[in-house]
Amino acid sequence: MRVLFTTWASGAHLVPMVPLARALLEAGHQVRVAVPSECAAAVARTGLVPVQTGALPLAVVRAPDAVHRPRGSWPTDWPVRPAALTPEQHGALRACGDRQVRIAEAMAQGLVAFARCWQPELVVHDAGAYAGTVAAGALGVPAVGQLWGSAAVLRLDRQRLEGPPLPGYARLMRRYGADPAREPDLWLDPCPPSLALPSRARRLPVRLVPYDGTSPDEAPSPYEARRARARPGRPTAASSGRRGPGGGPGRSGPVRVCAAWDDAGGPPDAVRAALGAAEARGVEVVRVGSAAEGRPPAGPLHRVLPGCRALLHQGGGAAVLAAAMAGVPQLIVAPRLEHQLNGARLARAGAGMYLPADGLDTTRPGARAAGARLALDLFALLEQPSYAAAAHALRREALAMPGPDKAVQAVTRLTGPAV
Numbered sequence: 001m002r003v004l005f006t007t008w009a010s011g012a013h014l015v016p017m018v019p020l021a022r023a024l025l026e027a028g029h030q031v032r033v034a035v036p037s038e039c040a041a042a043v044a045r046t047g048l049v050p051v052q053t054g055a056l057p058l059a060v061v062r063a064p065d066a067v068h069r070p071r072g073s074w075p076t077d078w079p080v081r082p083a084a085l086t087p088e089q090h091g092a093l094r095a096c097g098d099r100q101v102r103i104a105e106a107m108a109q110g111l112v113a114f115a116r117c118w119q120p121e122l123v124v125h126d127a128g129a130y131a132g133t134v135a136a137g138a139l140g141v142p143a144v145g146q147l148w149g150s151a152a153v154l155r156l157d158r159q160r161l162e163g164p165p166l167p168g169y170a171r172l173m174r175r176y177g178a179d180p181a182r183e184p185d186l187w188l189d190p191c192p193p194s195l196a197l198p199s200r201a202r203r204l205p206v207r208l209v210p211y212d213g214t215s216p217d218e219a220p221s222p223y224e225a226r227r228a229r230a231r232p233g234r235p236t237a238a239s240s241g242r243r244g245p246g247g248g249p250g251r252s253g254p255v256r257v258c259a260a261w262d263d264a265g266g267p268p269d270a271v272r273a274a275l276g277a278a279e280a281r282g283v284e285v286v287r288v289g290s291a292a293e294g295r296p297p298a299g300p301l302h303r304v305l306p307g308c309r310a311l312l313h314q315g316g317g318a319a320v321l322a323a324a325m326a327g328v329p330q331l332i333v334a335p336r337l338e339h340q341l342n343g344a345r346l347a348r349a350g351a352g353m354y355l356p357a358d359g360l361d362t363t364r365p366g367a368r369a370a371g372a373r374l375a376l377d378l379f380a381l382l383e384q385p386s387y388a389a390a391a392h393a394l395r396r397e398a399l400a401m402p403g404p405d406k407a408v409q410a411v412t413r414l415t416g417p418a419v
Contacts, residue, residue, distance in 0.1 A: 137178025149317020273371025
């Protein structure tokens with residue numbers, strides 16, 4: 001069977017699809033990954049075969065301000081209660097959906113042209129790559145949506161989340177002879193069930209299989225090498241007589257906290273201040289992504305987390321899942337709508353704490369005070385055993401989810417008995 005994968009971005013959009021693509025290859029199926037030109041190298045590094053659909057203009061990819069700076073108070077379960085949203089909030093979601101439609105428009109011609117030539121029997125696309133549904137509709141083959149760790153199946157291609165398709169999306173579908181009402185036949189969802197919001201969509205839970213793009217024989221990062229050299233029980237700042245986090249007695253072994261940030265500018269000042277306060281009390285802070293701020297990289301997040309007692313991050317799905325798989329409590333400072341949604345669900349499960357990023361006003365002299373308040377939350381996460389217990393329960397739930405082999409069986413059944 002020929003299976004066409006597609007996404008419009010690498011990183012958190014590509015990585016969740018890699019385990020299924022590899023499992024399909026191991027089962028004897030043919031796989032291609034259609035992506036914009038700028039993503040082709042990332043696909044090749046996974047060992048999969050990329051197909052370039054052309055470059056995406058920067059103006060098309062740029063997210064609207066509504067994504068970066070959501071205004072007002074949003075219900076913690078807003079995807080399943082669209083009636084509770086204000087007209088302004090529906091307008092913000094419409095702006096996000098229109099952006100995804102523009103990305104689909106930019107990809108569709110090259111994607112559909114290749115699909116008509118290669119004739120895949122199944123299309124798997126990331127949840128935000130609406131061009132995948134367009135291609136599946138144009139060929140009349142099943143479509144599978146791959147989620148990346150969001151607490152909800154976000155249908156931003158719909159008016160008011162559950163209404164008819166957005167006008168631009170409907171026009172795009174008709175242009176290629178597809179039914180605008182067409183939806184993915186199945187969603188693959190790596191989000192642990194206790195974090196996921198209910199949905200009418202047909203979902204298959206699929207366990208996250210971490211992938212970082214490195215081969216097993218590559219040299220470890222400096223942090224990983226240092227961990228390997230460390231002797232069990234070796235005295236550290238947290239265990240050599242200093243007071244522990246929050247002023248309590250130090251525990252045996254190092255107390256490590258991981259800080260992971262995606263934005264190029266790094267974490268806000270209040271987050272930096274909180275991390276500095278933690279270090280002043282003997283906590284070792286391991287930085288990943290832009291949080292490293294010029295320091296040597298700590299290594300892939302899923303490799304770093306097992307040695308940490310907490311994760312401070314923005315709430316992206318990939319980081320939420322990595323910490324869930326590691327059984328690590330999380331403190332989320334969420335700038336975006338989806339981040340806030342993930343943070344609220346995590347807090348509801350008791351496996352962490354969350355606050356919107358706009359609650360930390362770093363433009364005022366009180367930024368230091370905001371950092372101190374955030375540091376207190378971090379110390380509470382380290383000291384109160386209920387957070388660790390809930391995080392370990394979340395880990396057990398995540399590990400019990402079906403693996404990619406089950407997903408292979410499910411997606412191949414969509415193509416009919418001839419497979």
